[in-house]
Amino acid sequence: AQSVSQHNHHVILSEAASLELGCNYSYGGTVNLFWYVQYPGQHLQLLLKYFSGDPLVKGIKGFEAEFIKSKFSFNLRKPSVQWSDTAEYFCAVNDHTGRRALTFGSGTRLQVQP
Amino acid sequence: DAGVIQSPRHEVTEMGQEVTLRCKPISGHNSLFWYRQTMMRGLELLIYFNNNVPIDDSGMPEDRFSAKMPNASFSTLKIQPSEPRDSAVYFCASSYGHSPTDTQYFGPGTRLTVL
Numbered sequence: 001a002q003s004v005s006q007h008n009h010h011v012i013l014s015e016a017a018s019l020e021l022g023c024n025y026s027y028g029g030t031v032n033l034f035w036y037v038q039y040p041g042q043h044l045q046l047l048l049k050y051f052s053g054d055p056l057v058k059g060i061k062g063f064e065a066e067f068i069k070s071k072f073s074f075n076l077r078k079p080s081v082q083w084s085d086t087a088e089y090f091c092a093v094n095d096h097t098g099r100r101a102l103t104f105g106s107g108t109r110l111q112v113q114p
Numbered sequence: 115d116a117g118v119i120q121s122p123r124h125e126v127t128e129m130g131q132e133v134t135l136r137c138k139p140i141s142g143h144n145s146l147f148w149y150r151q152t153m154m155r156g157l158e159l160l161i162y163f164n165n166n167v168p169i170d171d172s173g174m175p176e177d178r179f180s181a182k183m184p185n186a187s188f189s190t191l192k193i194q195p196s197e198p199r200d201s202a203v204y205f206c207a208s209s210y211g212h213s214p215t216d217t218q219y220f221g222p223g224t225r226l227t228v229l
Binding site: 032036042043044045046049051090092094095096097099100101102103104105106107 | 117118145147149156157158159162169170173205207209213214215216217218219220221222223
């Protein structure tokens with residue numbers, strides 16, 4: 001069975017600070033990895049995803065994530081956060097066996113202070 | 115496009131009552147997913163449909179929960195009878211294609227409170 005760990009539950013940053021949110025998964029096979037964001041009062045939306053190729057993936061709004069297979073990690077980064085990045089961020093995984101359901105991490109609440 | 119539509123957005127009911135949550139996927143999408151979000155368990159899949167057929171219902175908690183997709187543009191999740199532990203946010207998502215890499219588009223969720 002898959003599982004996803006997001007160790008940072010609540011992160012507080014000032015505007016212009018750099019961001020890195022951790023995501024580790026447990027699954028021995030080939031995986032697809034996703035980062036979703038939920039802005040206050042809004043629905044979940046996809047930031048970026050990785051399934052093959054270049055392990056450095058660029059997403060919307062200046063976010064990127066790096067897949068490191070040896071570390072079972074898919075950390076989300078942004079060089080300079082803005083107040084509008086205040087949201088909850090979810091890492092998710094599914095695998096290449098065809099089961100399409102996403103297994104989500106517990107989420108990281110990011111608060112950016114102006 | 116209107117995106118995934120869910121109704122109601124908020125539902126408050128009493129224990130023992132029947133609750134029906136509704137979802138309209140994005141037009142043209144062939145897969146539909148129901149997820150539940152709670153503080154204790156986070157976001158977890160309940161069931162998903164492909165071309166209106168239930169494919170994986172391993173996340174459905176118990177017989178009190180049932181889901182249907184009578185056509186490509188409508189799905190329901192029913193809880194009968196409801197219990198306080200069913201209180202959660204229920205999300206519907208849809209996607210186009212048959213691959214695990216397909217993006218799932220989420221609706222705004224239904225916040226259910228069972229008293």
